[in-house]
Amino acid sequence: xxxxxxxxxxxxxxxxxxxxxxxxxxxxxxxxxxxxxxxxxxxxxxxxxxxxxxxxxxxxxxxxxxxxxxxxxxxxxxxxxxxxxxxxxxxxxxxxxxxxxxxxxxxxxxxxxxxx
Amino acid sequence: xxxxxxxxxxxxxxxxxxxxxxxxxxxxxxxxxxxxxxxxxxxxxxxxxxxxxxxxxxxxxxxxxxxxxxxxxxxxxxxxxxxxxxxxxxxxxxxxxxxxxxxxxxxxxxxxxxxxxxxxxxxxxxxxxxxxxxxxxxxxxxxxxxxxxxxxxxxxxxxxxxxxxxxxxxxxxxxxxxxxxxxxxxxxxxxxxxxxxxxxxxxxxxxxxxxxxxxxxxxxxxxxxxxxxxxxxxxxxxxxxxxxxxxxxxxxxxxxxxxxxxxxxxxxxxxxxxxxxxxxxxxxxxxxxxxxxxxxxxxxxxxxxxxxxxxxxxxxxxxxxxxxxxxxxxxxxxxxxxxxxxxxxxxxxxxxxxxxxxxxxxxxxxxxxxxxxxxxxxxxxxxxxxxxxxxxxxxxxxxxxxxxxxxxxxxxxxxxxxxxxxxxxxxxxxxxxxxxxxxxxxxxxxxxxxxxxxxxxxxxxxxxxxxxxxxxxxxxxxxxxxxxxxxxxxxxxxxxxxxxxxxxxxx
Numbered sequence: 001x002x003x004x005x006x007x008x009x010x011x012x013x014x015x016x017x018x019x020x021x022x023x024x025x026x027x028x029x030x031x032x033x034x035x036x037x038x039x040x041x042x043x044x045x046x047x048x049x050x051x052x053x054x055x056x057x058x059x060x061x062x063x064x065x066x067x068x069x070x071x072x073x074x075x076x077x078x079x080x081x082x083x084x085x086x087x088x089x090x091x092x093x094x095x096x097x098x099x100x101x102x103x104x105x106x107x108x109x110x111x112x113x114x115x116x
Numbered sequence: 117x118x119x120x121x122x123x124x125x126x127x128x129x130x131x132x133x134x135x136x137x138x139x140x141x142x143x144x145x146x147x148x149x150x151x152x153x154x155x156x157x158x159x160x161x162x163x164x165x166x167x168x169x170x171x172x173x174x175x176x177x178x179x180x181x182x183x184x185x186x187x188x189x190x191x192x193x194x195x196x197x198x199x200x201x202x203x204x205x206x207x208x209x210x211x212x213x214x215x216x217x218x219x220x221x222x223x224x225x226x227x228x229x230x231x232x233x234x235x236x237x238x239x240x241x242x243x244x245x246x247x248x249x250x251x252x253x254x255x256x257x258x259x260x261x262x263x264x265x266x267x268x269x270x271x272x273x274x275x276x277x278x279x280x281x282x283x284x285x286x287x288x289x290x291x292x293x294x295x296x297x298x299x300x301x302x303x304x305x306x307x308x309x310x311x312x313x314x315x316x317x318x319x320x321x322x323x324x325x326x327x328x329x330x331x332x333x334x335x336x337x338x339x340x341x342x343x344x345x346x347x348x349x350x351x352x353x354x355x356x357x358x359x360x361x362x363x364x365x366x367x368x369x370x371x372x373x374x375x376x377x378x379x380x381x382x383x384x385x386x387x388x389x390x391x392x393x394x395x396x397x398x399x400x401x402x403x404x405x406x407x408x409x410x411x412x413x414x415x416x417x418x419x420x421x422x423x424x425x426x427x428x429x430x431x432x433x434x435x436x437x438x439x440x441x442x443x444x445x446x447x448x449x450x451x452x453x454x455x456x457x458x459x460x461x462x463x464x465x466x467x468x469x470x471x472x473x474x475x476x477x478x479x480x481x482x483x484x485x486x487x488x489x490x491x492x493x494x495x496x497x498x499x500x501x502x503x504x505x506x507x508x509x510x511x512x513x514x515x516x517x518x519x520x521x522x523x524x525x526x527x528x529x530x531x532x533x534x535x536x537x538x539x540x541x542x543x544x545x546x547x548x549x550x551x552x553x554x555x556x557x558x559x560x561x562x563x564x565x566x567x568x569x570x571x572x573x574x575x576x577x578x579x580x581x582x583x584x585x586x587x588x589x590x591x592x593x594x595x596x597x598x599x600x601x602x603x604x605x606x607x608x609x610x611x612x613x614x615x616x617x618x619x620x621x622x623x
Contacts, residue, residue, distance in 0.1 A: 020284065025276070032283050039290045046298035067186075068297065071246055075290055078253045082286070085260060086279050089272070092264075096272040102280070104273045 001049060005041070012038035023107070025090035025100045032086060036079040044072045120168060121177045121192050123161035124200045125241060127154060128207075128234035135227040148215040151226035155211050158233065159204035166197045170598070174611060176243065176619045184243075184616050185307035191243030191612065194602035195448060199240045199371060202452050203364050205584075206459055207233045210361040213463055213577035216570075218357045222265040229361065232258035239368050243616065245296070245303040248372065249289050252337070256282050259365065262358045263350065274353040281346050285336045292329035299323045305380060306616035309609040312385045320387055327381050331373065331392050338369025338429050341403040348410060351422035356466030359418065360459035366425055367451055370432050377436070378444065379609045396437035397526060401533050403430030408537035411544045417465035417477040420548060421458055424502055427537055428454035434530055435517065442520045444603035449588075449595060450517060453509045456584045457501040463578060464494050468552060470568045479548050481555040486568055492553050494578050499549060501585035503542040509588035514538065516596075 012034050019031025047065030055066035090100070097104045131154030134140055140147045169175050174193040178184055211229055219225040235255025242248050260282075263275045297303055299322045300311045315323055332343070339347040347366070351359045377392040407430050410423035432454070435447035469477035471485040485491050497508070504510035517534070521527050570578070588595060605611050 020280070028280060032280065032287075035284070035287045039287045039294075043290055043294040043297075046294040048298075067303075068294075071293070071297075074246070074250065078250070078286075081257065082253070082279075082283055085257065086283060089260075089264075089276055089279055093272050093276050096269045102276060 001051075005045060005049060009038050009041050009045070012041070023101055023103070025093060025102055028102055029083070029086055029090055033083055036075075036083070040072050040075055040079070043075055044068055117168065118175075118177065120161065120165050121175050121190050121241065122179075124158055124165065124197075124204065124237040125190075125234055127158045127161060128230040128237065130154070131158075132227040132230040132234065135230065136224075144220070147226050148211075148219070151211050151230065152208065152215065154230065155204060155208040155233065158237070159201065159208055162197060162200040162204050162237075165192060166194065166201060169194060169197060170601075174605060174615050176615050178619055184620050185302045185304035188247050189243040189304065189306075189616060189619070190241045191305070191616065192241055193605045193612070194598060195371075195374070195606050196240040198448065198452065198598070198602060199367070200237045202455060203233060203236045203240070206361060206364055206455065206581075209577045209581045210357050210459070210463075212573050212580070213360075214357045216573045218355060218466075221355065222267065224261070225265060228258050228262050228265075231255075232262060232361065234258075236364055236368055240371060243305050243612075245305060245308070245376075246293055249286070249293060252289070252368075253286065255365065255368070256286075259362065262361070263354050265358055266355050271353045274349045278346050278350045281336065285333050288329055289333040292326045292333065295322055295326035295329065299326065304616065305375070306609070306612045308380045309382065309384065310613050312380055312388055315386075315388070323388060324391055327376070327388065327391055328395070330376055331395065334369045334372040334376070335399070336369070337366065338373065338433065339366050339403075339426055340369075340399050340429060340433055341406055342399075344403065344406070344426055344429075347426060348419055348422040351425065351462075352416075352419045356418060356462045356469070359422070360462035360466075363425060363455050363459040363462065366429050367432075367455055370429060370436065370447075370451065373433070374436055374444065374447070374606065378439065378606055379612060382607065382609050384609055390439055393437050393439050396433055400430050400433035400437055401529060403427075403433065404533050404537045405430075408540035412540050414544065415478055417468060417479065417548055417552070418462065420479075420544060421461040421465055424461065424541065425454075425458050427541060428458060430537070431517070431534065434534070435520070438521060438524055438526075441600070441603045441607050444606060445596070445599040446513065446517045446520045448599040448602055449509075450513045453501070453513050453585065453588055456581060457498055457510065460494070460498045460578070460581045461502060463574075463581065464491060464498055467491055467570060467574065467578075468495075472552075477552075479551045481551055484553070487570055488553060490570055490575065490578075494582060495549055495553070497582045497585070499545040503545055504538050505542070507589055509585040509592075512589055512592050 016031045016035030016038060019027045022028055047068035050064045053060050053062060053064045055064045055069060057063055094100045099106060135147055135151060140150050169192055177190040179188045207229060214225060232255055235251050235258055238251035239248055242251055260279050299319050300308055302308055336343040351362060381388050381391050383389050404427060407423050407426035411420055414420035414423055432447050432451055435443045465477045468485055468491060472482055475482040501508040501510045504514035521530050
């Protein structure tokens with residue numbers, strides 16, 4: 001289980017970073033979302049992975065750590081708000097700058113500008 | 117009075133909500149008065165809190181009476197509260213300044229300014245690392261919205277970069293928290309300071325990874341090289357009055373570095389003590405150099421001020437890297453001084469840009485400003501403070517700083533770089549002043565529009581903020597004592613541990 005869990009987190013982080021390094025805003029937003037999923041899973045695992053154990057004292061022989069669950073909940077809420085904001089900002093950028101490139105202009109026009 | 121510690125966080129929150137509700141939401145005049153009054157109230161509450169803890173020692177407050185280390189605590193030591201006072205004062209000044217008309221450029225300026233104040237004060241006062249993350253997000257989301265206050269194309273681009281960068285930063289912050297929680301089983305700062313020393317075997321390396329990941333996040337917030345590239349673009353593009361309020365945000369990063377790497381990974385941390393110093397020294401020096409080059413190369417006064425922020429961060433981090441009490445005390449004094457001086461420079465740049473028409477605050481010869489006397493005097497005072505010339509606080513800070521680093525092994529690298537950087541600041545500021553105020557064309561025929569004049573509110577804001585460097589010189593001795601005490605408490609993490617766990621025992 002640990003191996004599967006760890007590879008999932010790793011894969012999500014890798015794809016998140018790859019997408020964040022793209023030039024257009026939509027893949028970047030997707031990348032940020034994937035990164036925050038990976039982070040949430042990672043935070044959850046910091047209380048150790050356990051199956052069928054309630055985060056309540058006295059319910060089972062040993063108990064799951066409730067604190068990471070609270071942390072993840074907070075992180076999800078904050079991540080959700082931030083993603084909503086960055087989506088709106090990306091749409092604003094598309095309208096204001098005339099294209100959806102993170103740097104404000106596609107590379108081709110930049111190159112021709114430089115050569116002039 | 118035990119609830120006093122929550123006021124610097126709760127008052128701005130309350131203010132933000134009141135300002136959004138009907139009576140204030142409809143009338144701009146009422147909004148301005150309420151916003152200024154609430155900022156003043158926050159300032160008074162912070163000042164009261166400081167006087168309490170100076171006489172009675174640091175205070176801990178368990179939110180909802182959840183016992184530490186399980187619940188979230190607020191922890192007020194002199195450093196944190198002094199910075200709360202600084203933030204509240206800065207917010208008061210910028211809100212008064214913006215009330216002349218800048219608050220009409222977009223919607224919700226006043227509530228957002230208060231939410232930013234709440235986030236910053238909360239970040240200073242919290243005693244819990246995850247809570248620090250939450251307050252970082254509060255101040256960041258307020259700053260995102262404030263950055264977009266004035267609608268124009270270039271701001272959108274700068275804001276997009278700023279937001280994406282900070283979202284990545286937040287993810288790294290959470291990963292670091294996960295690693296540290298996995299190893300230490302706690303996120304309460306005092307408890308962490310206690311448990312870091314007990315680590316053994318491989319856990320030490322994991323904790324080290326977590327700590328250094330935190331350093332990356334804080335360095336991003338503090339605009340430490342090589343993570344500083346967002347700052348000139350963002351601060352240069354934001355409305356100057358908002359950039360002035362942002363002057364505190366890099367200091368939040370510096371504060372977090374001080375808090376985490378002197379309290380948790382401090383002298384008591386065994387193998388993990390001082391893990392940041394080896395990284396901070398070279399980075400601080402390079403930041404100083406790059407900031408100084410940026411100051412010399414700046415084409416307008418706002419970019420110049422933005423680069424001055426980078427220089428101040430370099431200086432501060434160098435002091436933090438020295439990692440002794442004396443240096444930390446200087447850092448505290450310098451932090452207050454540089455925040456105020458940089459913010460003042462942003463406000464002056466705004467006035468100059470308004471009064472020079474099309475050329476704005478670009479450092480080229482053009483028509484003169486409408487009120488050369490007022491702006492000239494303000495500029496000279498701010499420039500003297502920033503360049504570190506006598507008689508203002510910059511000079512006191514510089515002398516004390518050189519004195520504190522005198523004995524250190526690295527002084528022979530730090531002194532020349534620091535002195536050359538302040539020379540560069542001096543040269544750049546004199547050049548800017550010359551082209552802004554002396555090389556102007558006579559403008560008898562030109563009519564200035566009515567709204568460019570300073571007016572009462574802006575003049576008051578400028579006078580208020582420029583009194584600080586003066587007062588910091590006049591009261592240098594008591595401030596010196598206070599900084600020394602604050603540094604001593606910060607370095608002795610046993611004080612924090614005792615205070616926090618005394619509360620746990622009481623319950």
